[in-house]
Amino acid sequence: MSAADLSALQRPNDRLWRRRIVNRLMELLAWVAAALAVFFLGVVVWSVAKKGASALNFDFFTKPYAGVDVPHQGLANAFVGTFVIVGLATLMALPFGILIAIYVNEYAPKAIRGAVNLMLDVLAGVPAIVIGIFVYSLIVVTHGQSGYAGAFALAVIMLPFVARATIEVLALVPNSLREAALGVGAPRWRVTLGVVLPQTIGGVLTGATLAVARVAGETAPLLFCSSLATPGTHWNPSQPLQSVPVQIFELIEQADQQSYAMAWGAALVLILFILFASLGARWLATRSKRKIARAFK
Amino acid sequence: MAVSSTIEAAVRVEPKRQPLPPRERLEQVFDIQDLTAIYGSKPALKDVSMEVYRNLVTAVIGPSGCGKSTFIRCLNRMNDLVPSFRQTGTIRYHGQDISGKDVDPVAVRRTIGMVFQRPNPFPKSIYDNVAWGLKVLGMKDNLSDRVERALTQAALWDEVKDRLKSSALGLSGGQQQRLCIARAIAVEPDVVLMDEPASALDPIATQKIEQLLHELKSEYSFVIVTHNMQQAARVADMTAFFSISRGEEGERWGELIEYDETEKIFTAPSDKRTEDYVTGRFG
Numbered sequence: 001m002s003a004a005d006l007s008a009l010q011r012p013n014d015r016l017w018r019r020r021i022v023n024r025l026m027e028l029l030a031w032v033a034a035a036l037a038v039f040f041l042g043v044v045v046w047s048v049a050k051k052g053a054s055a056l057n058f059d060f061f062t063k064p065y066a067g068v069d070v071p072h073q074g075l076a077n078a079f080v081g082t083f084v085i086v087g088l089a090t091l092m093a094l095p096f097g098i099l100i101a102i103y104v105n106e107y108a109p110k111a112i113r114g115a116v117n118l119m120l121d122v123l124a125g126v127p128a129i130v131i132g133i134f135v136y137s138l139i140v141v142t143h144g145q146s147g148y149a150g151a152f153a154l155a156v157i158m159l160p161f162v163a164r165a166t167i168e169v170l171a172l173v174p175n176s177l178r179e180a181a182l183g184v185g186a187p188r189w190r191v192t193l194g195v196v197l198p199q200t201i202g203g204v205l206t207g208a209t210l211a212v213a214r215v216a217g218e219t220a221p222l223l224f225c226s227s228l229a230t231p232g233t234h235w236n237p238s239q240p241l242q243s244v245p246v247q248i249f250e251l252i253e254q255a256d257q258q259s260y261a262m263a264w265g266a267a268l269v270l271i272l273f274i275l276f277a278s279l280g281a282r283w284l285a286t287r288s289k290r291k292i293a294r295a296f297k
Numbered sequence: 298m299a300v301s302s303t304i305e306a307a308v309r310v311e312p313k314r315q316p317l318p319p320r321e322r323l324e325q326v327f328d329i330q331d332l333t334a335i336y337g338s339k340p341a342l343k344d345v346s347m348e349v350y351r352n353l354v355t356a357v358i359g360p361s362g363c364g365k366s367t368f369i370r371c372l373n374r375m376n377d378l379v380p381s382f383r384q385t386g387t388i389r390y391h392g393q394d395i396s397g398k399d400v401d402p403v404a405v406r407r408t409i410g411m412v413f414q415r416p417n418p419f420p421k422s423i424y425d426n427v428a429w430g431l432k433v434l435g436m437k438d439n440l441s442d443r444v445e446r447a448l449t450q451a452a453l454w455d456e457v458k459d460r461l462k463s464s465a466l467g468l469s470g471g472q473q474q475r476l477c478i479a480r481a482i483a484v485e486p487d488v489v490l491m492d493e494p495a496s497a498l499d500p501i502a503t504q505k506i507e508q509l510l511h512e513l514k515s516e517y518s519f520v521i522v523t524h525n526m527q528q529a530a531r532v533a534d535m536t537a538f539f540s541i542s543r544g545e546e547g548e549r550w551g552e553l554i555e556y557d558e559t560e561k562i563f564t565a566p567s568d569k570r571t572e573d574y575v576t577g578r579f580g
Contacts (some may be wrong), residue, residue, distance in 0.1 A: 109380065110380065175378075176413060176415060176417040177417060177419065177420075178378070179375065179378070179411075179413060179417070180413065180417040180418070180419065180477070180480075181419070181429075182375070182378070182403075182406060183373070183375070183406060183410060183411035183412075183413070183481065184406070184407075184410060184429070184430030184433070184434075184480060184481065184483075184484050185403060185404075185406045185407030185408070185410070185430065185433075185434055185484060185486075186403070186429075186430065186433045186434075187403045187433075188403075190433050194429065194433065195419055195429075198420075199420065294466075
């Protein structure tokens, strides 16, 4: 190719110019869309922080809610209630989710594997209020509201998240490891428990953390299952427990400045918790994936 | 001509090999009759019949795709893990058919251990790699003695005795493979199957593994798959040559062509295909 041809390549012509414009335009659109998403998140966090920060003090975390117009009170009852309910829900969902994942990945034939995966996806998409009604008719109608009922409802919501996350990491464990363990004459369950599962702890914790972050703010099922709490801070889940999202809902319904501020304060705590839980989960996920990759390169 | 073939034989075949007693005086470990192995609808192996003898090293050689790996994975029911796998024929192990549905594959693998192509230690400590199988099988008495014995037999003890608690993944490839051998022999199997155990290793590590086979065959029986003919000639007492056969419609399957004493396979094979393969004209 001669030098003259090269200079022709560099000379802008009409079509090339239009392509460049379109290219730039699309890039700009994508950038704006991404920026908008971050912008709205920023606005939400900023406005919640602005309105809620003033409510945060020592009393806010240590004293229970005592009613409208009481000075020096807090939401300890709601924090404790959420802690107990979500903790119990995790204790219920984690073993079941792991067992489902073990069945799907280690034992199930292909057809059942696909079906279970599909069902987990559907379950993950079921609106929380539907699960609330389900647990209401199953437990609350006969046994009344309780922390257990609320925890059960949240566990149902958590289950698909835990199971899917565990299935994903189980699939990363190479077959050569299972063969190695089977080769010394170990039965399947020992192989799964002793060799395969220990490789997946990081991934399982990631799924559990994401699921906790997801259900910590869940309001609808708790309205049915655990909202008629008596005043004061309670740890016993056999009675209805207050929770952060339900408390926010109730505070916002009061026509009163202090209640508003406390609602925003609780919202801020909830957002920060979810933010840090998600960050922690991502850190755990990359760490455990790197660990598995290093072990089986 | 006689002179050159003698020289060839001397170069290829280990001179220190003892002549084998007649086959009818050898104790059979496996008696395999008409073994056919099928993945999905494709046969990987057709009508294999052969015996494997006790305290010998039996090599399985042949070109890629001839079903060597499929064959030895049938011997300890490892193919059970493949959903589409089926097999017909019988595999008698000390007289008992182990291919039936009523036979527990876990019990089979307990006495018929396996070492794989790529070293696959557990992501645990060196000690736990050997001890895990012992614990699972309830051989917990004198656990550390058993671990030491297995590591010594696998010629690894001196290299790792000061770092038994560190991760097995920090070992070199050759050390990892010897650890896998230690793991396999720790549970005192009767037979050890080896699926190309040295193919991922350098020549020195390979030599160590081959040396091990010589030393350990008085206690165990070995079946070793290899695509390396020199390796088979060096380590094996008996050699089975598998090859690929083609059907009229282009379908391919593996077949046992010839099975005999290693020396005979490499110096005076009775089948033209074996001769072509061992002389390097094919494969």
